[in-house]
Amino acid sequence: MKVNTKGRVGIRDVAAAAGVSATTVSHALNGKGRLPDSTRERIAQVANELGYRPNASARNLVAGKTGRLGIAVSSAPGVPFGLSDFDYFIQMLSSATTAALEHGLALVVAGPNHEQTAFERIEIDGAIVIDPVVNDPLVSDIRTRGLPLVTTGRIPSAEATPDDGTCWVDNDHVAGTRSILDHLADQGAERIALLTSTPVTSYTSDAAEGYETWCAEHGCEPLVSIAEGALNEGSGFVAAAALLDMPEPPDAIYATLDRLALGALLAARAREVKVPDELLLAGCTDSQASEWAQPPLTALALDPEEIGRQAVEMLITLIEGDRPRPKHQYVPTRVLTRESTAKRGS
Amino acid sequence: MKVNTKGRVGIRDVAAAAGVSATTVSHALNGKGRLPDSTRERIAQVANELGYRPNASARNLVAGKTGRLGIAVSSAPGVPFGLSDFDYFIQMLSSATTAALEHGLALVVAGPNHEQTAFERIEIDGAIVIDPVVNDPLVSDIRTRGLPLVTTGRIPSAEATPDDGTCWVDNDHVAGTRSILDHLADQGAERIALLTSTPVTSYTSDAAEGYETWCAEHGCEPLVSIAEGALNEGSGFVAAAALLDMPEPPDAIYATLDRLALGALLAARAREVKVPDELLLAGCTDSQASEWAQPPLTALALDPEEIGRQAVEMLITLIEGDRPRPKHQYVPTRVLTRESTAKRGS
DNA sequence: ATGCTGTGCATTAACGTTTTTGCATTTGCA
């Protein structure tokens, strides 16, 4: 029996220290085989003391897996890239990376320049697609290859098929939108506008749906402004300007992307419309930019870290295929109250 | 001899098809052993026809490597995260991912939330740190662990030690800054301001240096405005407003980050200062936002894809350790002329 | 006592590469 080949502690080192065979260690640590709990615990403790970390390559080799998960940020065909906010993306990526590594898997990021062939040349065990758009080429590519797939945000489709067996993690954007509209109304808003983009993702169409339902329930006239082109402060500025320059401008704006909200803030500032005194302003997706804006922006926090973590866990379950196939998972949203929606007169 | 175990074509399948042993195939494809070129070529062709792709896990297992490279976007302690632009980051990440995968390595992204312990729990063969800041905890962490390290952008330090054996890939920002200032002057600018951030990275201090040298050479008075806090359109708006509201405002602004330039554009629009007729505007780091701005913004293109690719190649050379240790690499910049710097009166 | 059924492990063989070693054969040179 060879021990401690190269400094790194292997399964055989643990076996030697615990006075058992390598197989037993493997079984004990993976919950397989026939072993009494006492032995399992003893081995787990020894492994822990020795700082044993299983070698992912060896494990993947026998399992016939690549040990890699792909994650791609989707890009709409024709729609400029930029649906995802940087903070949102990096937070989600970060937690997803950590979650994957805890399972000994590496998360590989495919950028939008790969277009539809993102994972064509890359060998992976499964993939996550962030915010897929209508008829997403990435999604069909992955499906064609027969790879396990999880999306964050649902796959939007022309037909309304909410439960078609796809696996996704999503916020309940309909409910989230309603909760932030409630907040705005609580703060005294009487004429709330929606600043959004073309509904190419499930997220944007959910927000529109939530807004329209809420307006109908509260007897308000819907007031929607669509930001065209790139979804950034520039297009937000323009779309918000259109609202502010109306004969009867809104007294509150909810923007479905933080960068749109920031653009609205700049538009208000340019017109010397005071936020929050004359205009309440809230955005979706919290970010550092929202936090540091003047005034700081109220936001609908989406918890991207939780979404990333759950998407990875779901994908791994799907790949391993032993536990029952997971389906959907909703991550709760939260209204993060800041100065931009402070009650007027208070 | 076993062949074609599970659909996937392995080295033995190639060996059988070429009528040689697995060893010979390995040697032929990796340029090792003693083989005539004729055999090497024949085997390479057979491998190609069969679509052979070496199994990364098996290869890493033998080599005692993890098969993973880490890449971290640095975060300044105290300085708000956001030095990197989303487009810049995703482009660089994307090319780096591809480059790594071509070597059978997976690139793992550590987000800024990991802070100094980004790669503490992650087993990797080497790391890339993007735009390290002064006294970067990430850099010292990686150095402590004795891991091969490549940075994009140089490691800024109090003492001026330009050649301290560290490995980096960088743009020549001093020259790049000068080239875009030349362009602005060519287009008729006579009073060019620099819109930048606190110099925490080599990149920002290079830009400041290039600007000051250029001003001295051209007998211009330096005019610098520093964006405070988060580096986004909001802080760019404020810092640019300070310039535009001066008694003698500049007739051109060069912003060291595209988001600052976009903020400057919004500030100009709010003041009804026409770009480019009354103000020439250029930014650093091209992005889709710059491309789609109204008017489209001239930019100093940094070629993040090339930087990412070269950083990975350099890191791999460092890890393999056979070829001579690489040191530094400059990636050329390019002035991307757009409407925001069109010659006045033309 | 004798078999039968579990229990608690160890042995052995994979997984797909690379590396080391070694054995023929050919070539070079005296």
Next chain:
DNA sequence: TGCAAATGCAAAAACGTTAATGCACAGCAT
């Protein structure tokens, strides 16, 4: 012609893990 050196390749071991199989022993029923 003889012998060393170079050439062209194959066999076998190794990397660290998991999966399949098997063996010894204990408890239990007959």
